[in-house]
Amino acid sequence: MIQNDRQWRRLPEPQRDGAVPDVDLATTLRTLTGGLRRQWKLIAAVTLGMALLALAYVLTATPQYTARAALVVDPRISNSVNGPEAPTLLLSDALVVDSEIKVLGSRDVTWRVAKALGLFDQPPEDGGPSLPRQVLNALQGLLGTTPDATALDETASRVSREEAIRREMMEGFEITRDGGTYVIDVAYTSEDPIFATNAVNALIEQYFKAASDASLSDTRRIHDWLDQRVQVLGQEVKTADAAVADYRQQHDLFPMASGALPSEVELSNTNDRLIALRQDLIEAQTRQDKIKGIVASDSVGALLDGTLGGDVASPALRDFQTRYAGLVSEEHDLVTRWGAGSDMVARNRTDQARLRDVMMQEAAQMVDRLGTQQETIRRQIAATEMQIEELRARANSDAQKSIQLDELEREAQAKRGLYQSMLAELITSAQRETFQRSPARVIAQAVPPDEVASPKATRTMILALFGGLVLGSAIAFLREIMDDRLLRGSDLREGLGLRYLGLLPGVRAAQAVKPSTLLVPQPSDAVRRVLRGLVAELQQRRPESGALVTGIVASRRGEGRAQTAGWLAAELAGHDARVVLISVAPEHARLLAGQPGQVVLPALNAMPDVATIAGRIAAQAKPGRPAVVAMPEGTAADLLVMAQYQALADLIAALRDKVDHIILVLPALAEASEVEIAAGLVDGAILTLRWGEDRGPQLAETLASSRVLRPLLLGGLFTAGSARGFARYNG
Known part of the structure; x- marks a missing residue:
C-alpha cells in the first residue's frame, strides 16, 4: 500500500510568532453582513415583537403631563448677616447652583409642599402590604426570622405616613441644572395637569418661604445676642473711662499737646533710632553675605537675576550688568545668524568673560565697603545705647506712670471701639428683619401643560424599532458566534x-x-x-x-x-x-x-x-x-x-x-x-x-x-x- 506518499501528509502548521494578525476589514464586513442576512428572520421577529410591545404600551399607558418652571440663582445675593463676605464665599464655590438644587429637594421644603397641596389631609389607602413586602414576609416566615411587630404611637405613625407621602410625591419631581448656567429647571409629571402645575408652583413658593424663614431666624438670633453684648460692653466702657480719669488725677499725669510727656517723647525717639540702626546693621550683614556667596560661587548669574537691588549695586556694577546682558543678547543673535563657531561669536564670548571678571572684582570691592559700613553702624549703636540708659534713668518714674496710664487708656479705647462696632451691627440686624433677599428669582412660572409628556407615540415606536433592530442584531450575532457547526x-x-x-x-x-x-x-x-x-x-x-x-x-x-x-x-x-x-x-x-x-x-x-x-x-x-x-x-x-x-x-x-x-x-x-x-x-x-x-x-x-x-x-x-x-x- 502507498501510505507513505508525501501528497497524503498533513501540511505543517504555520508558525505563530505571537504577533497580532492583520484584519481584513472588507472580509470582516462581508462576514458580518452575511451573518445578518442569514438571521434576518430572527431580527425581523425581535423587531416586530418590540414594536408590538411599544404599541401596546402606547395604547394602554395612562397619559402623563409635565409642568415646568425655571429659577435663576444670583450668587451675589446672600441672606447671611456677614453680607460683604458672603458673595465672595459663594463666588469661590463652583457648587452654588448644586447647593440650591439640594435645598429645593430637601425634606423641609418638600414637606411644606406636600402640606400646602393637602396631601397629608387625604385619607390613607388601605391596600395592604405591597407584593415585594408580602414575598419578603413569606421568606422571613420560612426562615424563622420574622421580626417582632413594633408598636408605634400616634405621633410616630403620623410622621411615618407623612414621610411616605412626601417620598411618593418627590418621585414626580425633576430638579435639574440647565447646562452650565445658573438656571434651575423644576418639573413635575402627573396624570392631572392642574395638579402638576400646582405642585411646581408650590415647590417654588415654599422654597422662598423656607429660605426667608431660615434667614429671619438667623437674623433674630444674632440680633438678640448683639443686644446682650451691647449692654454689657456699654457698662464696661463706663468703668474703663472712670479708671483712666481717677489714675490721671491721682498721679497728676496731664499730657502735652501731643498727648505724651517730654521724657517719653525723647526716649521713644531714641529707641526708634536704635531700632533703625540695628535694622541697618542686619541689612548690611545680609547684603554682605549675599555678595560673598556670589563671589564664592564665581557665577555672574546671581548678579543678573535681581538678587542685588538697585540700592546695593554700585553705578559701575549696574553699568557692567547692562553691558553683560547686552553681550548675552547679542550672542544669541550672532549664533542664530553666523553659527556658534563664527569669529564674531568667539569675540563676543571673550568680551563676556572679560566683563564677567570685572563684575566679580567690583562685587569683591562691594564686600569691603559693606564691612566698613557695618563698623560705622556698630559705633552709632553703642553711642545710642548709652544715651538710652541715661534717658531711662531720668524718666523712670514718669515712664512707669505713663505706661500704666496708657494701659488703662488702651483698654478703654478697645472696649469703646468694640462697643461702637457691636452697636452698628445691632442697628443693621434690626433693619435686616424688615427686608429679606433671596439668592434666587423666578424667571418662568409653571402653567398647565397642553401636551402629553408621556407616552410619546412616535418616539416610543422609533426607539422600539431601533431597539428591536439592535437587540435582534445582537442576538443574531451571538447565534453566529456561538454556532460551532461546520457550515463553511x-x-x-x-x-x-x-x-x-x-x-x-x-x-x-x-x-x-x-x-x-x-x-x-x-x-x-x-x-x-x-x-x-x-x-x-x-x-x-x-x-x-x-x-x-x-x-x-x-x-x-x-x-x-x-x-x-x-x-x-x-x-x-x-x-x-x-x-x-x-x-x-x-x-x-x-x-x-x-x-x-x-x-x-x-x-x-x-x-x-x-x-x-x-x-x-x-x-x-x-x-x-x-x-x-x-x-x-x-x-x-x-x-x-x-x-x-x-x-x-x-x-x-x-x-x-x-x-x-x-x-x-x-x-x-x-x-x-x-x-x-x-x-x-x-x-x-x-x-x-x-x-x-x-x-x-x-x-x-x-x-x-x-x-x-x-x-x-x-x-x-x-x-x-x-x-x-x-x-x-x-x-
Whole structure:
C-alpha cells in the first residue's frame, strides 16, 4: 500500500510568532453582513415583537403631563448677616447652583409642599402590604426570622405616613441644572395637569418661604445676642473711662499737646533710632553675605537675576550688568545668524568673560565697603545705647506712670471701639428683619401643560424599532458566534486542518436512499463538478502499478457515505477505470443488493480461496460500471477480529493488481476502534460531513485522537439534501 506518499501528509502548521494578525476589514464586513442576512428572520421577529410591545404600551399607558418652571440663582445675593463676605464665599464655590438644587429637594421644603397641596389631609389607602413586602414576609416566615411587630404611637405613625407621602410625591419631581448656567429647571409629571402645575408652583413658593424663614431666624438670633453684648460692653466702657480719669488725677499725669510727656517723647525717639540702626546693621550683614556667596560661587548669574537691588549695586556694577546682558543678547543673535563657531561669536564670548571678571572684582570691592559700613553702624549703636540708659534713668518714674496710664487708656479705647462696632451691627440686624433677599428669582412660572409628556407615540415606536433592530442584531450575532457547526468550506481548513473538496447535494442516509440512485449521480453541474474534481485527484494519486484504495468515512452513521462512495465509484468507472466498491457495513447490505455488478462476500471468518473471489469481483469491474461488493444481509463483519481483518486485507491486496481503483466504505468516526483498524487498509480517505449537523470542536477532538486515519485524510466533503442552506453561508 502507498501510505507513505508525501501528497497524503498533513501540511505543517504555520508558525505563530505571537504577533497580532492583520484584519481584513472588507472580509470582516462581508462576514458580518452575511451573518445578518442569514438571521434576518430572527431580527425581523425581535423587531416586530418590540414594536408590538411599544404599541401596546402606547395604547394602554395612562397619559402623563409635565409642568415646568425655571429659577435663576444670583450668587451675589446672600441672606447671611456677614453680607460683604458672603458673595465672595459663594463666588469661590463652583457648587452654588448644586447647593440650591439640594435645598429645593430637601425634606423641609418638600414637606411644606406636600402640606400646602393637602396631601397629608387625604385619607390613607388601605391596600395592604405591597407584593415585594408580602414575598419578603413569606421568606422571613420560612426562615424563622420574622421580626417582632413594633408598636408605634400616634405621633410616630403620623410622621411615618407623612414621610411616605412626601417620598411618593418627590418621585414626580425633576430638579435639574440647565447646562452650565445658573438656571434651575423644576418639573413635575402627573396624570392631572392642574395638579402638576400646582405642585411646581408650590415647590417654588415654599422654597422662598423656607429660605426667608431660615434667614429671619438667623437674623433674630444674632440680633438678640448683639443686644446682650451691647449692654454689657456699654457698662464696661463706663468703668474703663472712670479708671483712666481717677489714675490721671491721682498721679497728676496731664499730657502735652501731643498727648505724651517730654521724657517719653525723647526716649521713644531714641529707641526708634536704635531700632533703625540695628535694622541697618542686619541689612548690611545680609547684603554682605549675599555678595560673598556670589563671589564664592564665581557665577555672574546671581548678579543678573535681581538678587542685588538697585540700592546695593554700585553705578559701575549696574553699568557692567547692562553691558553683560547686552553681550548675552547679542550672542544669541550672532549664533542664530553666523553659527556658534563664527569669529564674531568667539569675540563676543571673550568680551563676556572679560566683563564677567570685572563684575566679580567690583562685587569683591562691594564686600569691603559693606564691612566698613557695618563698623560705622556698630559705633552709632553703642553711642545710642548709652544715651538710652541715661534717658531711662531720668524718666523712670514718669515712664512707669505713663505706661500704666496708657494701659488703662488702651483698654478703654478697645472696649469703646468694640462697643461702637457691636452697636452698628445691632442697628443693621434690626433693619435686616424688615427686608429679606433671596439668592434666587423666578424667571418662568409653571402653567398647565397642553401636551402629553408621556407616552410619546412616535418616539416610543422609533426607539422600539431601533431597539428591536439592535437587540435582534445582537442576538443574531451571538447565534453566529456561538454556532460551532461546520457550515463553511473555510471551517474545514481552519477548524479541522482539512482541504475543502466540495458539496454533494442530494446525498441521503442509507435508510432513505433508493437502490436505483446509489450508482447514479444527480445530473447537476454542482455534483458533476465535485465528482470530476475528486476523480482527477484520485487519478493523479493512483500508483503506476496496482490500484489506489480510497476510503470513504463519515463522522457518524447516516451521513451518506454509501451514496457518496457509490457516486464516486460510478464517476470513476465512467472515465474508463475499473472500479470496485466495497462495504462490509451491515446497514449497507440491503442497499447494495441487486446492484449491477454485485458480488456477495461470504463471512470474513470463513472466506474460501481469496484469489477466486478476487477474480470474480474483478470480472464484474468494467469501464462504465463498477463492481459492488457487500456482505450478505444479516451478516456483520467485525474488523477487531484479526482473522476477519486479515481476510479483508488479503482480498484488497488480491484486487490491487486486477483493478484501477478500490472504494472502501469505512466505519464511522464514532466507532473509533473499528475506523482506526480499517484505516490501515486504505491509501487515503475522504471525510464526508453532513452539512449543518456536525460540530467542529467535537470532530476536531476526534480527529486529533486518531493516529492512523488522520494522516490519510485527503480532505473533507459536505453532503446535504439541498444546496440552498449551504449557499447562504458560502455565497
